[in-house]
Amino acid sequence: MSTVSVRDVTVAFEAVQVFDGLSLDIQEGEFIVLLGPSGCGKSTLLNAIAGLLDVAEGQIWINGKNVTWEEPKDRGIAMVFQSYALYPRMNVRENMSFGLKMAKTPKPEIEKRVARAAELLQITPLLDRRPDQLSGGQRQRVAIGRALVRDAAVFLFDEPLSNLDAKLRNELRVEIKRLHARLGKTTMVYVTHDQIEAMTLADRIVVMKEQKIQQIGTPDEIYHRPANLFVAGFVGSPQMNFIKGRIENTGEGLSFLAGNRRLTLSGYPFITAPSSGQDVVLGVRPEHLEISSTGIWPGFTVDIVEPMGADTVIWCSDAVGSVQVRTSGSRRPTPGESMTLHVDPAQVSLFAADSGERL
C-alpha cells in the first residue's frame, strides 16, 4: 500500500493550469526526492500534497484516506521549509510545541515529545533560546524537530538545506538520512534542485521539468539509464557529453557514427531499435571516457585541465567537437597533448535526436 498517492492532479494558478493530470505513488517508508530546476513545479506539488494549495482536479490520498479536501493539519503530515519558518517570538520549546498545543495535546505528553525530539536532534541545550540566537544549522535542526514532534506519517521537506553553507549542508544531509533510517516507517518527500542531495538521500528520484515528471527511478537508474536528454543533462556534474551523430548499419550490426568517431552498439540494451540512418545523440558520462592508447577514438587534443582534488576533469577536442573526461586526480596531462579515448558501449546512453527520448 502506498502512503502518499497523487492521482491525476491539476493545480490552477489564476488562469494558468499546471500539472494537467499528474500522478505519483509513494510507498510507505520511502524516501522520495522531487528533483528539477526552479519553476518545474516540484514545490507546487509538495504544497498540494501538504494541502497548502488547493487542487483544481484529481485526488490526493495519504495513508489510505482521501485528503483532497482536508486541512493541512488533518493530513498526518509535517513539513520543513527552506527559510526554517520558525516563529520568531517564541523560543525553541514553544516553537516545537506550538502544533501540539493547537491540537490540544495534554501538557505532559507535549513535554515528553519535545524532549524526545530535542534529544534525537541534539538541540536540548537550545530549548530556551529564541530563533534569532541560533545559527542557520541550529535553526534548521529546530525546524526538523518541530516537524518531528507531530509524529506524522509523512514528512515533507521543501529545499531544507538550500540556505545553509556547504559544510553544514553535508552534515545535515547525513543527519536527515540517519533520521529517516531511525524513524523506520516514516515516508519522506523531499524537494531539491541539488542533485547531490537527490542522489545521496533518495530511494527513488522523481525528475521534473515544466510541470511534468520526466523520470521516476532509483538514483542508479536515473544516473545510468536516464530516460531522456533532459534527465541525462540535469543529473551529473560535470555534465554528460552529448555527441550528435547517426545510426549506421554495417555488416556486423548497428553502430553510432559522428565524424571519425565510431562506436559499435552490439552491447547496448536498446528499448526501441533505431533504424539505419536515424539522427541520434550519444550520451557519455565523463568518467566513462577512458584515456587509453588502445582506445577506439584517437586524435583528441587536450584543451583545459581542471584538477578537482579527487579527480581531474580534462576538456579535449577533435574535429567533431569537445568532450569532458573525468580521470583520476593524480593524472595531469598538459594542454596541447594528444590522446586516444576509449568508450564502452554498455555504459553509454543513446537518445533520439528529434524527441530526445532514450532508445
Place this chain on the structure above:
Amino acid sequence: MSLAVPQGRRPRHLTVGRIGIYALLVTAALFFMLPLWIMVVTSLKPMEEIRLGNILALPAAMTFEAWTKAWSSACTGLECNGISVGFWNSVRILIPSVILSIMAGAINGYALSFWRVKGANVMFGVLLLGAFIPYQVFLYPLVRMFSLSGIYNSLTCIVLVHVIFGLPTMTLLFRNYYAGLPIELFKAARIDGGGFWSIFFRVILPMSTPILVVATILQVTGIWNDFIFGLTFAGRENLPMTVQLNNIVNSTQGERAYNVDMAATMLAALVPLVVYFVSGRWFVRGIAAGAVKG
C-alpha cells in the same frame, strides 16, 4: 615638513565647506524653532509685558497664570471651564478609535496578504480608492446615515467615523508589512493546525511590533489633530480639544489674551509631541527589529 605615512584611520579635517554646512544647518534649525520659542515665551508672560511688543524677549516676570487659565477657566463660548474638558473628550475619542482602527487594519492586512481571499485585489483597490476621495464629500451623506440610525452626535458616532476613515491607510500599512514577512511562516502555522484567529494572535501579531508602533503614531496624531470630524459628528458634549481650542481663540471678548491662546495651543499640541518624542527611539528600534530574519 614630513608627510605622515598613510596608516590606520584616515584623519578627518574640518574644511571650510564643512563649517559652512554646519552653519547652515544650525541657522535653519533655529529658524524653524522660532515659532515654538515665541509661543513658549508669550505663554509665560503677563499681558502687560506682551503689550510692549518684544515678542522674542524672555519674560521679565514669569508666570504660569495663562496656563492654568487655559486649562481650567478659559471661555469656550458661554462655558468657562478651560480646555481641560476638550482634553478629556479627545482622550475618550482617541483611545477606542486608535485601538479599533489599528485592529481592523491589521486584520484586514493579514487576511488580504495571507489568506488570498477571492477578489482580494479588487477589494484592496476599492479600499485604496476610498483614501483618495476628499473627506468633505462624505460628510453630508454620513450625517444623514448616522441621524437615521440614531447614533448621530455621540461618542460611538465619532469613533466609528475615525475607524472607517482610518481603514484604507491602516490596511495598506499592514498589508504591505505582512507582504514582507515570509509566507512559509504562515504555511508552517497552518500545518501546525492554526486557524484564522490563532495564527493571527499567536504568530503574526507578535511579529508586528514595529508596524504597530508606526500605526499608533499615525493614528494618534491624526485623530488627535482632527477638527472637522469632531466638529461634525461628536456632538456638543464630546467636542474634541481642537474644536475647543478654536472656540477659545475665537470667542475672546475685548482684549485678545495672547498668553492664554498660546498656552491653550501648547496644551493641545502636547499629545502628538509626546508621541513623537517617546516613540522616536521605538521607531528606529522597531524598524531594526523588523530586519531580523525569521
